[in-house]
Amino acid sequence: MAYYVGIDLGGTNIKAGVVDGEGKLINKLSIKTHAERTMEEIIHDMGQLAADVIKDAGMEVSDIEAIGIGSPGTPDNNEGLLVYSSNLPFNNAPMRKLIREVVDLPVFIDNDANCAAMAEAVAGAAKGTKDSVTITLGTGVGAGVIINGRIYSGFNQAGSEFGHTVLVSGGIKCGCGRKGCFEQYASASALARMTQEAANANPDSVMNRLLEETGHANAKIAFNAMREGDKVAEEVIDRYTDYLADGLANAINTFMPEVLVVGGGVCNEGDPLLIPMREKTMSRPYFGPGVKQTEIRLAQMGNDAGIVGAAMMGMTCVLDGKNGK
Amino acid sequence: MAYYVGIDLGGTNIKAGVVDGEGKLINKLSIKTHAERTMEEIIHDMGQLAADVIKDAGMEVSDIEAIGIGSPGTPDNNEGLLVYSSNLPFNNAPMRKLIREVVDLPVFIDNDANCAAMAEAVAGAAKGTKDSVTITLGTGVGAGVIINGRIYSGFNQAGSEFGHTVLVSGGIKCGCGRKGCFEQYASASALARMTQEAANANPDSVMNRLLEETGHANAKIAFNAMREGDKVAEEVIDRYTDYLADGLANAINTFMPEVLVVGGGVCNEGDPLLIPMREKTMSRPYFGPGVKQTEIRLAQMGNDAGIVGAAMMGMTCVLDGKNGK
Secondary structure, eight states, X not given: OOEEEEEEEOSSEEEEEEEETTSOEEEXXXXXXXXXXXXXXXXXXXXXXXXXHHHHTTOOGGGEEEEEEEEXXXXXXXXXXXXXXXXXXXXXXOHHHHHHTTSOSXXXXXXXXXXXXXXXXXXXXXXXXXXXXXEEESSSEEEEEEETXXXXXXXXXXXXXXXXXXXXXXXXXXXXXXXXXXXXXHSHHHHHHHHHHHHHHOTTSHHHHHHHHHSSOOSSHHHHHHHXXXXXXXXXXXXXXHHHHHHHHHHHHHHOOSEEEEESGGGGGOHHHHHHHHHHHHTSSOOOTTOOOOEEEEOOOGGGHHXXXXXXXXXXXXXXXXXXX | OOEEEEEXXXXXXXEEEEEETTSOEEEEEEEEOOTTSOHHHHHHHHHHHHHHHHHHTTOOGGGEEEEEEEESSEEETTTTEEEEOSSSSOEEEOXXXXXXXXXXXXXXXXXXXXXXXXXXXXXXXXTTOSSEEEEXXXXXXXXXXXXXXXXXXXXXXXXXXXXXXXXXXXXXXXXXXXXXXXXXXHSHHHHHHXXXXXXXXXXXXXXXXXXXXHSSOOSSHHHHHHHTTOHHHHHHHHHHHHHHHHHHHHHHHHHOOSEEEEESGGGGGOHHHXXXXXXXXXXXXXXXXXXXXXXXXXXXXXXXXXXXXXXXXXXXXXXXXXXXX
């Protein structure tokens, strides 16, 4: 069995793990990112963490085939750079070179949402499929596309920004500069905003009471209020799942993946979210009679998706004969 | 040089051509489809037309590597079937088997919009690129996606139906059953509808006069009225290009293609369409600093796109070792 190291670089934590060729996590370690530091310091720590997790697993560097890094932003995996990241002080950061100064292994880099999709494709909800799309509902809407078992990110490695496709032309202003992006209507933050607006407009609602008790809007309040029978909350969930289903059906019509994986904390709400999400989504795609239909599944990889996906991305680069040195 | 036959199956005409390995059309023939006939009769004629065009080019069947068919609807290229077509009497039509009864060559089948994209990728506006998307603005909005030099159509070969992604959630009802699809806002038919509505609301406008002279709305009237200085027409074009740009920027953010090809008769309007289309589209995609940008180009292959693309699709199937027998 071949082994790979995956590094999940986040704004708060850097996580690294040793992963086998089937996506099984053997061992993992985590440190704080301290994103206020220089790029060189952060990347040096990533390399050191990779070295540490190999040793901690009782292995040698020579037991590992490659290191894969999942990072926010846009990579250049040919040159081994992180071209750009909105959250970290990285501009054309020479990740491959600096990591290899600490651990002498091939190093490959991709976007974190793409790595999460790779984890689901190799070892999670889309295991056994060649074409899948993973949509993550969080602060934003993340998207990763797997085509023929490989991450698809376009000619510039900046894709897929499916969360930044307009769903409501002329709608709510998005951080990306456009108006009406999918993520403004289907992210957890979007649900929190809809909750706040509906609570303000309905001061006597259960939802408004729960919101005042909580002190700030979040994606759980509407579900909790609906469980208490609140009609206002029910309408908010109905509207949210309408938008969500519109966007998910868009992803199906666009990519026709064998499996569409949906993840993010809001999925923990269970049936009150999932039943309308599935029913509304699957009533909308453009399948002719007799044509095989996409299956919607929940993400399975949880917090380890970043590590496992980064490692498996590294594995596919090795399999494709890419040069990570 | 290897040669391929491409067949472009339409509701009105069947066209076939001999094409070389670089996408150069050597010879072509055309017959009427007579779509009211049985599936067997139509497919037999497709095979006979392939035989005729080979002979007419002064070649033998043995000079040809394969036949590629571009058809409306959803193919099953593994089994050699047309699974479904909304315009033709084809349900699980055994195209490969029936064509091979006339001409004994490997036969491959794909969707016509996908073949048009393949033609642009091999010999047209996206020549020399690996990843491109071709959007055609006609009665509907057609889309074909080329990834790594191959048609991408999803696990069920039913994609990409990018024209049936919602751009205006809850908007105008589409023939596909959804509300607010891209094609309801960016097709030539959509522009004709916007023209009719604005002319009705502004009976004194130049546009209304031109519409009454023409007798029915089309995609040219607004442009002609704008050239006569009509403010109402200018507003229609402004709104149309807003929607169009929203959808094109969605395609860029989704696929990050090296080239986004735009085609269809409305592109013949030239700068009054193309300048706002390009400027509005390129102000919207989600590129970080330093990230390479997609280029927008006009389709070049014209009426031969279907034949050339079908032939080149057949070529890629041969190159990939697919069995067309």
